[in-house]
Amino acid sequence: MVSGFAVSKHEKGRESRAATDLVLAHPVLVRRLGKEEALARIPALSDVLINCVHGGASVSFMAPLSRERADAFWRSVAEDVAAGGRALLVAEDGPGGEIVGTVQLVLAQPENQPHRADVSKMLVRRSARRRGIGAALMRAVEDAARQAAKTLLVLDTASDEAERLYARSGWARVGAVPGYALLPDGRPCDTVYYYKQIG
């Protein structure tokens, strides 16, 4: 629906050295989905979400995460995409290929924060990690924010891997809230807030 963002040549070069359990058939492409495409890709989006939650990611859901619950979540995301409340981006193994990662940009904010958006549900399936897909999703979501005239982005995370990604991407660490949420197995975890000013 909107322009794609390929993983950079540099990252592709490093990808070949990192290949272990997943062979990507094509350069990974990041693009934005509209409502209809989002609805059509729900099974694949749920695959990624379930894969991440069952891998221990604290992203709002407890384990085990059922297919029904995951599908219902993506249906609500598709509705919000249609309403203009958020943007949904996916990283695909080539155009229309397997979805290996996804991220959202929550555009709808209170009327006194029209310049702000939240980055949410940054997910890369476990077998596709450490190939630069998270970094490509980050660049694409920031670009989508600029296109929407957003100048301040905020996110929170309970993942050390994600913290390193955000720091590398130029985000500023605000601080940790102890015991903010639960990990999928029920153990409490802290969450760390980050922000980035973009222009």
Ligand SMILES: CC(C)(COP(=O)(O)OP(=O)(O)OC[C@H]1O[C@@H](n2cnc3c(N)ncnc32)[C@H](O)[C@@H]1OP(=O)(O)O)[C@@H](O)C(=O)NCCC(=O)NCCS
């Ligand atoms: C956080 C997350 C999105 C990162 O995705 P990713 O695709 O692995 O991210 P990247 O590949 O860009 O970077 C990850 C690491 O791989 C390294 N890397 C990137 N490309 C590489 C390549 N071609 N070869 C070797 N290493 C590479 C990066 O330097 C980085 O290293 P570091 O963690 O030691 O600093 C992923 O771990 C994830 O989905 N986690 C679970 C869900 C979650 O918690 N999301 C955050 C919610 S806010």
